[in-house]
Amino acid sequence: MTEPDPQSPSSTHDNIPAPAGRGVSRRRFFQGAAGGVAVGALGAGGAWAASTTSASPPAAADPDVVDLTRQVAFYDATHQAGIQTRPQRYAVFMTFDMATGTTATDLQTLLARWSAACARLMSGQAIGTVEPSRVDAVAQDSGEASGLEPASLTVTVGLGPGLFDERFGLKSKRPQLLSALPALPSDRLQPELTGGDLSLQACADDPQVAYHAVRNLARMVRGTAQIRWTVLGFGRASAGRGQQTPRNLMGFKDGTRNVSVGGVGDDDEHVWVTDDDWMTGGTYQVARKISMNLEIWDADPVSDQQEIFGRSKLEGAPLSGKDEHDVPDFSAKTASGKLAIGPTSHIALAAHENNNGTKILRRGYNYTDGLNSVGQLDAGLLFLAYMKDPAQFVTLQRKLGRADRLNEYIAHIGSAVFAVPPSPRTGHYLAEGLFT
Ligand code: HEM
Known part of the structure; x- marks a missing residue:
């Protein structure tokens, strides 16, 4: 797939001063003989969009290898990056509230500055000076990604329902399906882990690159928006059809039956908003912080764990079949006449066939x-999901929250929903349609 050059001049709204050598990778002094470093294993790229460009030829043509020089385009991509993009290994998720007294113009400026900065970060550049010429000056970029590759960084920006209350005069521009999620069964939400006017999801194959992006985007809007809650995620090596599926902390493959994206699947039907003014081409993001009681889970026999999910642990096969990608048969019976996949197992409740x-x-x-x-271990799942209508999540979670056998071992402690506008065209910025 031919992609626009992410190194091209980014935005007319780019009011971040360009550092010397703009358009040149952070790695420019470091490439030398080690250029094109490739590390680790990654599943074959099958179902996920290959919306990446490579600053230098990959070290190996093997799609199972992470190429840290890969870049993902920010502009002109129809949908924002980080949704269809092959899942990178690490994520940083952060939500923000607009500061008291801020105006629609402050929000507009923030979105324009974030857009320009995201484009720079995703192409491997600092957002401004790392080492100013005057040593007593404050650096614009905090510097911890200096010398690091772009690492397929994507930054995905979301707009919370609160932006469309009285504060900014944007009520008439509210995305049609955006409102706070209703209370759901089994919710154990902690107020300090809920909501937000804005969200940032940064994913990268290098955790420091992802953290640097979010930290610096937060820093450049200090005074306008304040951080509300954040989660650092890891362990998403790959997912999707034809790929090796990553495992969650309960030891099960997670992502086997997912919406396929990248023009080979059913994302058009389930993920993208098709007819809603400036939101067309966008989507909705649901974020949940779900804690796991791992000590108790680890004491549960594997046979019970398998019945809870409705899948085998190592292979990840549905209990009605043999192989991971066998289609579950929810009416199949065991020799003793019981349903092979129990009706209150996680997959029986969540599967599209039953919803x-x-x-x-x-x-x-x-x-x-x-x-x-x-x-005890404080760990779990940063559940991030995309859909064309948040009601899709609500439908599933109403059922899971009521009956899922997994509920004994998990608690939904954080929650938020955001409208994710489409990718801006070069020379424009995210959600520009809000202000026209
Ligand atoms: C800690 C919480 C959760 C864990 C550990 C978990 C784990 C899993 C696992 C292991 C599978 C089977 C493999 C796969 O197809 O991906 C699965 C499937 C699935 N999960 Fe979850 N999940 C959690 C929460 C949720 C939530 C909150 C939702 C949505 C409200 C959800 C929706 C689904 C769906 C739609 C499937 C596919 C079912 C199918 O079609 O077979 N999960 N999950």
Whole structure:
């Protein structure tokens, strides 16, 4: 696939001063003999969009190898990056509130500046000076990504329902299907882990590159928007049809039956908004921080764990079949006449066959926050999902929250929903249609 050159002049709204050598990778002094470093294993690129460009030829043509020099285009991509993009290994998710007293113009400026900065970060550039010519001046970029490759960084920006309340006079521009999620069964939400006027999802194959992006985007809007909550995710090596599926912290393959994207699947039907003014080509993002009680899970026999998910642990096959990608048969019976996939197993409750065809694009990451207040592992799933209508998530979670056998081991502690505008064209910025 031919992609626009992410190194091309970015935005007319780019009010971030260009550092010397704009358009040149952070790696320019470091490439030398080591250029095109490739590390680790990654599943074959099959179902995910190959919306990447490479600053230098990949070290190996093997699609199972992570190429840290890969870049993903920010502009002119129809949909924002980080949704169809092959899942990178790490993620940083952060939400923000607009500061008290800010105006629609402040929001517009923020979105224009973030757009220009995202384009620079995704092409491997600093957002401004790292080492100003006057040593007593403050650096624009914090510098921890200096010398690092773009690492397929994507930054995906979302707009929360709160932006369309009285504060900014944008009520008439509210995306048709955007409103706060309703209370859902089994919710154990902590207020400090919910909501937000804006979201940033940065994914990259290098955790430092992802963190640097979010940290610097937060820093450049300090005073206009303040951080609300954040989660650091890892362990998403790959997912999708034809790819090796990553595992969640419960040890199960997670992502086997997902919406396929990248022009080879059913994303058009389930993920993208097709007819809503400036939101056309956008989508909705649901974020949930789901903690896992891993000590208790680890004490559960594997046979029970398998019944809880409705899949085998190592292969990931549905309990009605043999191979991971066998289609589950929800009416198949065991020799003793029981349903092979129990009706309150996770997949029986979540499968589209049992939900009038409802599907969502899941893009989850594992997280750990160290230990909790009673000295147990504090870890779980940063559940990120994309869909053309948040009601798709609500339908599934109403069922799961009521009956899922998994509920004994998990708790939904964080939650938010965002409208994700389409990718801007070169010379424009995210959600520009809000202000025209
Ligand atoms: C900690 C929480 C969760 C864990 C550990 C988890 C894990 C899994 C696993 C292991 C599978 C089977 C493999 C696969 O097809 O991906 C699966 C499937 C699925 N999950 Fe979850 N999940 C969690 C939460 C959720 C939530 C909150 C939703 C949506 C509300 C959801 C929706 C789905 C769907 C739609 C499928 C595919 C079912 C099918 O078509 O077979 N999951 N999940």
